[in-house]
Amino acid sequence: MIIVLEPNATREQVDRIVQSLEEKGVQIHYSKGVDKTILGLIGGKETLSQLPVERFDGVEKVVPVSEPYKLAGRSFHPEPTRIRVGDVSIGGPDPVVIAGPCSVESEEQILETARSVKDAGGALLRGGAFKPRSSPYSFQGLGEEGLKLLAKAREMTGLPVISEVMDPENLDRVAEYVDILQMGARNMQNFHLLKKVGRMNKPVLLKRGLSATIEEWLMSAEYILSEGNPNVILCERGIRTFETHTRNTLDLNAVPAVKHLSHLPIIVDPSHGTGKWRYVEAMSKAALAAGADGLMVEVHPRPEEAVSDGPQSLTLSNFSAMMEELAAFRPRKQESCKG
Amino acid sequence: MIIVLEPNATREQVDRIVQSLEEKGVQIHYSKGVDKTILGLIGGKETLSQLPVERFDGVEKVVPVSEPYKLAGRSFHPEPTRIRVGDVSIGGPDPVVIAGPCSVESEEQILETARSVKDAGGALLRGGAFKPRSSPYSFQGLGEEGLKLLAKAREMTGLPVISEVMDPENLDRVAEYVDILQMGARNMQNFHLLKKVGRMNKPVLLKRGLSATIEEWLMSAEYILSEGNPNVILCERGIRTFETHTRNTLDLNAVPAVKHLSHLPIIVDPSHGTGKWRYVEAMSKAALAAGADGLMVEVHPRPEEAVSDGPQSLTLSNFSAMMEELAAFRPRKQESCKG
Amino acid sequence: MIIVLEPNATREQVDRIVQSLEEKGVQIHYSKGVDKTILGLIGGKETLSQLPVERFDGVEKVVPVSEPYKLAGRSFHPEPTRIRVGDVSIGGPDPVVIAGPCSVESEEQILETARSVKDAGGALLRGGAFKPRSSPYSFQGLGEEGLKLLAKAREMTGLPVISEVMDPENLDRVAEYVDILQMGARNMQNFHLLKKVGRMNKPVLLKRGLSATIEEWLMSAEYILSEGNPNVILCERGIRTFETHTRNTLDLNAVPAVKHLSHLPIIVDPSHGTGKWRYVEAMSKAALAAGADGLMVEVHPRPEEAVSDGPQSLTLSNFSAMMEELAAFRPRKQESCKG
Amino acid sequence: MIIVLEPNATREQVDRIVQSLEEKGVQIHYSKGVDKTILGLIGGKETLSQLPVERFDGVEKVVPVSEPYKLAGRSFHPEPTRIRVGDVSIGGPDPVVIAGPCSVESEEQILETARSVKDAGGALLRGGAFKPRSSPYSFQGLGEEGLKLLAKAREMTGLPVISEVMDPENLDRVAEYVDILQMGARNMQNFHLLKKVGRMNKPVLLKRGLSATIEEWLMSAEYILSEGNPNVILCERGIRTFETHTRNTLDLNAVPAVKHLSHLPIIVDPSHGTGKWRYVEAMSKAALAAGADGLMVEVHPRPEEAVSDGPQSLTLSNFSAMMEELAAFRPRKQESCKG
Incomplete structure (x- = not known):
């Protein structure tokens, strides 16, 4: 200093x-x-x-001269961290694709989606059961019922599942069902919850806050790491800027930056990052080209009937077409940051 | 729509x-x-x-054509809401000043500060017991011990006290000691906690999130109101922008905007809003001139030894000098928004 | 409306x-x-x-219901615009790479760079002669001498050249030497200059302003188009946000967005967009993957001696290695936006 | 460093x-x-x-350790700079109010406004003749005809006049008519024009750019000062942030910050700063309370017919009522920054 x-x-x-x-x-x-x-x-x-x-x-x-984080920093842990979830490895040579609906809505919806995600080559299934909504009058999620449906979809397809935890009182219940705990953007600095997931024995996907700097994001990862949980996956999902054409500004610069500063894997959510399904494929390609370890994409059988985030959801056939494009485009992850 | x-x-x-x-x-x-x-x-x-x-x-x-909030809107409740805390009325003709240290650090510190705040004309005492810190290695607050010291200071001075609640599991404990529950900026969209404080029988001071629009802030108030708690005080504390000279950009435009859109009282925190004690007096005057219902100001007997937020804290004598200036400057709140 | x-x-x-x-x-x-x-x-x-x-x-x-632009919009001109500069076509199936130093500094520097750019497969040479600098005490460019050196480099290598015009009084002089006129980010809303370049018979590369929305950027293109010059190339170069780790936030979302809204070609400048040479390769790949029509990259024989923008410049060997990576990575531009 | x-x-x-x-x-x-x-x-x-x-x-x-500016800094010139324009002193003990329409539209409009501004206690008359408009299809100003009408209004009322210069080729013509040259927000980093106005013998009002830091703004003032013109008035007019309820975010923090860092006078434009006439009075009071040396306010006889900026314009009677409020509220400027 x-x-x-x-x-x-x-x-x-x-x-x-x-x-x-x-x-x-x-x-x-x-x-x-x-x-x-x-x-x-x-x-x-x-x-x-x-x-x-x-x-x-x-x-x-x-x-200040030193970085404020330690365990999250590359000098502490020079090799990239790989996180295993079932058969899937996040942070390894192959990028992984997590896909599924914003909210779990019904058994039919989640099973149909899970099958398509599996068929198209997705590695994990996402689906919200407890939903953070800016309005108290919006659909708040199916709760534990949603978690049960996710578990059923896992049973059927073999895909590990990820869902958001919003509430420390519910943490154990969510952890019982899911393979990865998701911390949402609005909870990136919910320090109480960070500490609690840091004491769990489950990987945590930590979304970047809407106005969080990369340094603050790594500090939130540090909260989890410092409680003993080494399995943190970072997820860039767009930051808030003056631009209104896109819902958020997906900040792909964070990909090489995180690779330079940290050993933690980073995936990218182009659905929230742009808010428009139309731009999801282009930004998915860009994310992988920038060196991301994977993607998290919203997919819905009938987006125009989705209870949340329809405008940014791909249809099942959009998704399957995109996965083909991605395969042709980029058979395996390349090293993007040598510096 | x-x-x-x-x-x-x-x-x-x-x-x-x-x-x-x-x-x-x-x-x-x-x-x-x-x-x-x-x-x-x-x-x-x-x-x-x-x-x-x-x-x-x-x-x-x-x-969208309609506002998404109802209970927080002026058309629902045309008269300004006044909130009584002990002898103090927030939202009435006289602006109120809440002051105290960022963190409660010791009995001596909080009692000395409380006395000075009282003497200088402050109406309520603030002090953090559970502290949201971006680093897990920073001081996290004295916890319940801090709350007890606040209660002691209240007993000694008669000033009602306010402190932050970060954690639903702790809510009842915090509520036992304080007169106003504070929801911090980083928890403005912690919807689980919003619902819980909405079921309490205590006024809630709701800080604006770092990158929250005024509409989103009113929607978070709506969460509290829709659970049955009508006593919400809004607190503007600076938003995140590209400017780095100030810690945040105190957005005083929010004062007339909230007065136009809502019936809820709004106070201003120039300490977090600027991050520099040097600018606190100017921005306090400006806030009252813009029509704010009060101020929340950080004061510390020895800011250079404060465990948190020292750079933005006034000394006891800075505070007392400022209070004299404010009195001369603005004997009572004026109507600032007639439109 | x-x-x-x-x-x-x-x-x-x-x-x-x-x-x-x-x-x-x-x-x-x-x-x-x-x-x-x-x-x-x-x-x-x-x-x-x-x-x-x-x-x-x-x-x-x-x-408002309609877009404010006409000539720049896709509904006016459904086919993508291609712009020819010598043998180079911008907006066609193959992405083009523009490279060169931030500032032309000396004959040796620009000729050495031009040779390397040519050898590595770059299509155009960039180099600043009149430099917009935030400080009046910084190097302001070689002026006309710089333009002459650029012309010499073009003669030697056959690469068309691009340089910035800052000043209407100098416009004719700059236009005499260059193949593409560059309008800098700080002049994106210099409406007087926009009208003037709109009356020239030269392609114009229009950088996005630091805090310009995509709509405002297209409106600035509209100024040029409406004066009769149809050859506008858009260049995304990073926007200003709260993030300070990167110099700007390169907004790759603008690539599919511009492709959707407009027929004009769009290229990406990852050097200004990130401000760090280390991240240039990753973001170059990402830009092409997102569907950009090309790149503009800063390259310098000895960045540590550059009079401007050294921290974001690639060395000649960095550049040549990156070009090989890009070739392997993406033989030709793909359609990224079908929606 | x-x-x-x-x-x-x-x-x-x-x-x-x-x-x-x-x-x-x-x-x-x-x-x-x-x-x-x-x-x-x-x-x-x-x-x-x-x-x-x-x-x-x-x-x-x-x-960097040192500030990049010299002549604009307080350590170079510890006493506040006062600038005389006719009988008016900007930067002295009394705040000054500049008022008038966004655009000069007709003789009747500008004379009627000028009379009202004068009667209500305004010190200078503003009015745009060359207008920067984001659309080429919007009204671009009356040009020299507008300047002549301004001069006529000055003759009639004795009020000095201010108008924007957008174009170096027009500078002498504008300077012939006006008492203060205005540099608009979009030209804050038009370095060529800054140098030119730096060689004029007229005060310059320099608006802050939409996304300019305070340091960059002072550097633009440095351009003017370093060319020999010491009479620079800074004008805060709102910055661009994520908030969309207000047109811009008026950053009053800039008032004490500029007072701390520089000796130059600073005035505030609440009309552009908020974009809503409804909030102009509250923010005008706040600006003066924060220590601003004056205000620049848009006033129009019939805002609903104004060719530009109607939504943020006060009517003549709004303005006159506000001036009475301001007088009662704050008879003379107080020292706001002692630190």
Whole structure:
């Protein structure tokens, strides 16, 4: 950490800063430049993360030098993490495709979808049972009934299933049914829930928050990792920007960035990322080309009747056509980031 | 709701849309313009909110016409809502000032602060006991011990207290100690928790999410209101933008906007909104001038030793000087929105 | 265009709106819903674009239904536009790569780069002569001398050249030397300059503004098209968001969106889009996979000595390695947007 | 400037960086921390601003320590700058109000408005003659005819006038008529035009760009100052964010920030900042309370007939009522930033 002093900081102010920090075990390098004087702080990282040195008199600003995450960082764990779920490996050489409806709506809907996902080459089945909805008047999901239907679809197809957990009180119940626990974008900084899933023995798919920086996202992964659960899959799903033509702005830059900064696998959700089914195929190809470890795509037998997220859902035949395109396009994942 | 058709929508596509919607009790107005043909949908609001009409073939886009909130809207409740907490009235003619440290750290710290807040004219005491922190390695709050210290400060000064609830499992415990439950920005769309506080018999201060639109914020208030708790106080605390000089961008436009759209009181938190204690006084004045019903300000006896948010905290004497300025400046709230 | 009336709009207010608009040749459909009453306006598009109907008493909001652009839209020109520059075709089946330094710095630098770009399979040479710099103290470009060096590099390699025009007074001079005129992101809404390049007989590459919506970008293209120049190439180069890890947020969603809305070719600049050379290859692949018609990439013989944009420049050998990857990866552009 | 080295930077890499920089006259402080090693660079500021040290092998990131502006900074010019225009002083103890229509439309319109602005206590008259419009089909302004009408209104009322210059070729003509040259938000980084107005002998009002940081805005002021024109007035007019309820997000935080960082006066435009006339009064009060040196407000005799920006324009009677409110509210500007 570096402290930049105010141009008119007094001797007394500087002495007070130095003394206070040295008392806490921090070593200080003093460096007088032409315009600015800076203090380089060495050691005491734990201490410093909790000290508002910015608030000392005479301080103009404070510049962090180290990343705030450890377990999520590449220097801690240089090899890419691979996560096994049944027969599926996420983070390995082959990208995986997770597909299914936004919400589980009925037995017929989820079984029909599961069969198609399986046939088209999808590796996992998604389906929401507890739904975060911005309106209290919107469909809130089938709840445990939805989880049971997912389990039935798994039994029928062999596809592992993933569903969102929104609520610590329900966590054990959701975990009983699913193979991967999904943390939604709106819960990316629900720290209480992060800690709880960090104590589970199940992989966690952590969606990026709507306005979360990549660093904050890795810090939320750190919450899970630091509780002992090493199996975190990151999922880019679009950030909030000024652009309104797309529902969100799918930020594919996050793919090479996460590959550079972290060892965790990253998959991409082009359905939420664009909000328009029309753009899902193009952005799926782009995500894989950028080096993503997989995709999560919304698919519905009859999107125009879906209770949620219809506009961004592919039909079963859209999905199957896209999977063929993807296969032709990119037989296996390539290394995209050598730097 | 209005459906804009694609220029090349076929007769069959239009018939299918019309038939499907009419079956659901929606009445349809057909209106052919020069460039575009539109369908106006009348009735069936509940149905429509759950139907992805955008996904019918032949639809270019869908334009909502009504606001999605009801109970939070001014047309539902034309008079401003006033919320009483002990002797304090929030939403009445006099703005109220809530002040205190980001985190409760020790008995000495909170009692000293409480006394100063009281002396300077503050109406309520804030203090975090359970803290949402982006890093798992940062101080997470004193927990119930912090709540007890807050209660002690209340006993000593008579100031009602407010503290954040992060976790549904802890809600009853927090509610036992505080006079107002605070929902933090990162939990603005924690729908599970919103429903739970909606069933409590305590006022709730609902902070705006970092990237929440005003409409989404009112929808989160709607969650609380629709569960039966009418006492929601909105709190603008800065949104996330590209500007990095300030920690967040305090969006004072939200003050007249909320006054126009809703009957709920709105207060402003210039401490989180700017992240710099230096700008807190200017933005406090601005907030009251814009018509806010109050302020929430971070105050600490020794900000340079605060375990959290020191850079944005006023000292006790900063606070007391600011309160004098505010008194001179604005003896009582004025009507700011007549339109 | 649709007018949504205020719930309490009076008869007189509505009559006044209707009368004023009908006088201007607009036909009106009145449609009373359960919550809201709307007026659908038909005809008089030119008139309406200039009338602040929002400001009539009794109006709650106004919702546009048609796109504001014409010549840039797909319905005006259903076939994709192809633009020929020498032997190169932009917008055809093969994506093109434009490469070169941010700034032309010296004869040696530009000739060495041009040779490498040519050898690696690049189709055009870029190089800035007049540079937009946020600081008046930064290098402002070699000016006409830079243009002469570009022309020399073209003579040597046969590569057509592209360079930015910043200033209407210099336009003719720049046009004398270059094969494509570049309009920079900061000038995307320099309407005076847009009109001027619209009267030139040269293709124009129009970069998206830092905070321009796709619609505004197409409107800026419309300025050029409406002056008679049909040869506009769009260039996505990253938008400004809250994320600071990358210099900008390269918005690849714009690729399928532009393909859907417009007939104009779109290329992608991953160098400015990410600001980090490390991520350029991954995002180049992603751009082509998303369906872009080409790339614009910064390349420099010695990026650590570049006078501008070194951090995002590839070395000559980085570039040549990337071109091999791209060839293996994607022999020819595929149709990415069928919807 | 500080260089943070990669954890695995080699001795040779570091030697190469040090040698290259020392050759250019930069002095280097080497500081090895626990996680990271940093190099503090001293001197050679001009050189460093043009060197992409980020691109040396072994460099993780580069952190600037000094502000990039000089003449615009408070340390260069500690006293606030006051700018005289006729009898009006901008930046002095009394805030000034600039008002008038978005566009000059007719003699009757501008004279009627000018009289009302004068009567209500406005200090300057605004009115657009050359209009930047996002659509080529929208009204582009009356041009020189508009300037003549403004001059006539000045003659009649004694109010100095301000109008926008969009085009370097027109600059002299605009300057002939107006008392203050306005640089619009879309031209904030039109560096060619900035240099030209920097050579004029007229005050310049520089609007903040839609997505400009405060630092970039001050750098654009630096362009004007560094050409010799010391009379720059900054104007906050709203930034672009994700919020769509308001046309822009008026960023009042910029007021205390500019007061802290710079000596230049700052005024606020709540009309563009909100896009809704309804919120103009509240935000005008807030702007003055935050310490702004003045306001720029759109006023029109019949906003529902205005050719541009009607929805955000006050009527003459709205304006006159607001001016009374402002007078009661705040007889004279107070010091808002003591820090």
